[in-house]
Amino acid sequence: MNYQEYRQSLNQRLTYKVQRELSSFREEMQAKTPQEIYDAAYQIAMKNEIADCFSNADYSPQAAKAFMKSPNLLQDVYEEWLGREDSHMDELRQTIADFKSYMVKTEKILSGKER
Structure with missing residues (x-):
């Protein structure tokens, strides 16, 4: 496997990780009441946008590996976003x-x- 294939493979794994986290978050939201879902609307929208950003990115192998170490990358990035x-x-x-x-x-x- 050459460098470009390795880079692409890591980015695909990263995208898959974020998509799994988003899927889990969606399932969690679907179990909530309509009011709870309404209250979480901003979080839902932002997490979808964050996941879109990851699916369209091309990170270095070092960055992709670092991201994958986060136990819940989607939540961690969302919390970082709230601070900004x-x-x-x-x-x-x-x-x-x-x-x-x-x-x-x-x-x-x-x-x-x-x-």
């Missing part, structure tokens, strides 16, 4: 502010108050 969520909220606030500016300018143009 401020930047996500900043981006969301900026998007809202940009859209507000666009809507105000559009309204002025449509009402004939700006050209």
Whole structure:
């Protein structure tokens, strides 16, 4: 097995690990009440996005091996994300502010108050 095949094999194993963890998480969620599922909606969405990131990544063998040492990689990355969520909220606030500016300018143009 050459280096590229080895790298690809490790990345496939990593993807499989994350997908198994996601599948287990989904089964856990399906056993919950509708209210509990609703309360966990953000976690569900983020864990799906995290799993997507892993399925589309190409890590070095060293990085893939390091990731695989985590007992629950999906949960660990999710918890790390929660600690960094401020930047996500900043981006969301900026998007809202940009859209507000666009809507105000559009309204002025449509009402004939700006050209």
